[in-house]
Amino acid sequence: MQKVLIVTYYFPPSGGPGVQRVLKFVKYLPQFGFEPVVLTVDEGDFPARDESLLKSIPSETRVIRTKIFEPYDIYRTLTGKKPGAAVDVENIPTGKKKRPAERIAEFIRSTFFVPDARIGWLPFAVSKGVETIMREKIDIIYSSSPPYTSALIAGRLKKKTGRPWVMGLRDPWTGFISAPQRWFLPAAVDRKMELGSVVRADAVEIAWEGIGKDLRSKYRNVDESKIVYIPNGYDSEDYPQSTVSRNEMFKITYTGSLYGRRNPKTLLEAVKKLRASGKISDNRFKLVFAGRFGSEVREMFADPDLVDMIEVKEYVPHEESIKLLLNSDVLLLIVDESPLSAEIVPGKVFEYIGARKPIMAFAREGAAAEILRKTGSGFVISPGDVEGAAFRVSKLYEDFLRGGRSAGNSGTFVVNEEEVGQFERKEATRKLAALFTKIVREKS
Numbered sequence: 001m002q003k004v005l006i007v008t009y010y011f012p013p014s015g016g017p018g019v020q021r022v023l024k025f026v027k028y029l030p031q032f033g034f035e036p037v038v039l040t041v042d043e044g045d046f047p048a049r050d051e052s053l054l055k056s057i058p059s060e061t062r063v064i065r066t067k068i069f070e071p072y073d074i075y076r077t078l079t080g081k082k083p084g085a086a087v088d089v090e091n092i093p094t095g096k097k098k099r100p101a102e103r104i105a106e107f108i109r110s111t112f113f114v115p116d117a118r119i120g121w122l123p124f125a126v127s128k129g130v131e132t133i134m135r136e137k138i139d140i141i142y143s144s145s146p147p148y149t150s151a152l153i154a155g156r157l158k159k160k161t162g163r164p165w166v167m168g169l170r171d172p173w174t175g176f177i178s179a180p181q182r183w184f185l186p187a188a189v190d191r192k193m194e195l196g197s198v199v200r201a202d203a204v205e206i207a208w209e210g211i212g213k214d215l216r217s218k219y220r221n222v223d224e225s226k227i228v229y230i231p232n233g234y235d236s237e238d239y240p241q242s243t244v245s246r247n248e249m250f251k252i253t254y255t256g257s258l259y260g261r262r263n264p265k266t267l268l269e270a271v272k273k274l275r276a277s278g279k280i281s282d283n284r285f286k287l288v289f290a291g292r293f294g295s296e297v298r299e300m301f302a303d304p305d306l307v308d309m310i311e312v313k314e315y316v317p318h319e320e321s322i323k324l325l326l327n328s329d330v331l332l333l334i335v336d337e338s339p340l341s342a343e344i345v346p347g348k349v350f351e352y353i354g355a356r357k358p359i360m361a362f363a364r365e366g367a368a369a370e371i372l373r374k375t376g377s378g379f380v381i382s383p384g385d386v387e388g389a390a391f392r393v394s395k396l397y398e399d400f401l402r403g404g405r406s407a408g409n410s411g412t413f414v415v416n417e418e419e420v421g422q423f424e425r426k427e428a429t430r431k432l433a434a435l436f437t438k439i440v441r442e443k444s
Helices: 017-032 051-056 072-079 100-112 119-136 149-161 184-200 209-218 265-276 295-301 318-326 348-355 367-375 386-401 417-421 425-443
Strands: 002-007 034-041 062-066 140-145 165-169 203-206 227-229 250-258 285-293 310-314 330-334 359-362 378-381
Touching: 002 017, 002 119, 002 149, 002 425, 017 034, 017 051, 017 140, 017 348, 017 425, 034 119, 051 318, 062 119, 100 184, 119 149, 140 149, 140 425, 149 165, 149 184, 165 184, 165 425, 184 209, 203 209, 203 425, 209 227, 250 318, 250 348, 250 386, 265 285, 265 359, 265 386, 285 295, 285 318, 295 310, 318 348, 330 348, 348 359, 348 367, 359 367, 359 386, 367 378, 367 417, 378 386
Parallel strands: 002 034, 002 140, 034 062, 140 165, 165 203, 203 227, 250 285, 250 330, 285 310, 330 359, 359 378
Antiparallel strands: none
């Protein structure tokens, strides 16, 4: 069995969707001939923690944890946030005017922390990584980003040890919706880091195809043969096989983060409209939101016309999140509004698909919509289309009252199991292992 060093910041006890991709690779890679050794942080400043995920790490997997300098406590102090408060859900551009302290903190973040605030991990990880590669006789390196510091670490390790490197990207690097708004000098440094990493890596593995389009649009000379698409997915072993009883109350559920332009405004306006017209019943209708939310989204939840119909849960463990999906009637998906909107495919799409419940997606026509239609997993509403959302919700609610299970129109909700099966985590890992094998052979 060959060995792969996996460089990842997000690893249990970190929670959130970014953890699942790497965690499932670690779980299934041994079945395809690769023993993973994980290089991660000792005590990261994670946006969410999920201690329950520690039991998902295979007992035979070696996990090497290093020190890291985390600057977010300084950021919280400057911006007046509480110790431990999640920073990521508050620093996405929303169009609102920021306070002077927030503008100063954002300037510091965008100027000095390039490519991201995890750059303080680099010296510790490179030192330990070189030692690990030599001791463990590692055959290939794999990094998972964001944070993009992981890619810089892996690039240094390749240079120092000569081992081949696959750079994994779950989101685009520069210019993405969550990227800091940098002035020209740090922006140029960031782009140079991005291009240098793409050139240095032996392959660039992407979680959705729009990442590849983004790279090609920014760097015309990128070797397209290096870009390999391996989609996100779901692990059927995460879903309990017991039958879920029918709800007495109609539930639309969202799990994950909401902030900035990723918000439920359109759905909430539609529900308010239906409630006012008497088309939905106060005691039979519930909106469930579980995760991390920006202040502007929490203001939406507090709308006096809706507050009694909304149930807000803070971040819940992954296992509990799956149970929430299975005990819902409809799953809510909201795709970020950005120049890449048509290409974005959130990782939660596949976790939703695995639950086999109708998905109501607010998104532009594009990659996510195509996946939902191919798998028969749901339907798409244009962002801002309150009338369309109200129509769909009313139909879904009527189906629920009749005891049916449809996608809110005249047809019955039927999943295309053949299409859904392509998104099993094990299948994605098989593709990644095949890529590793190909590169190791070429470099040997």
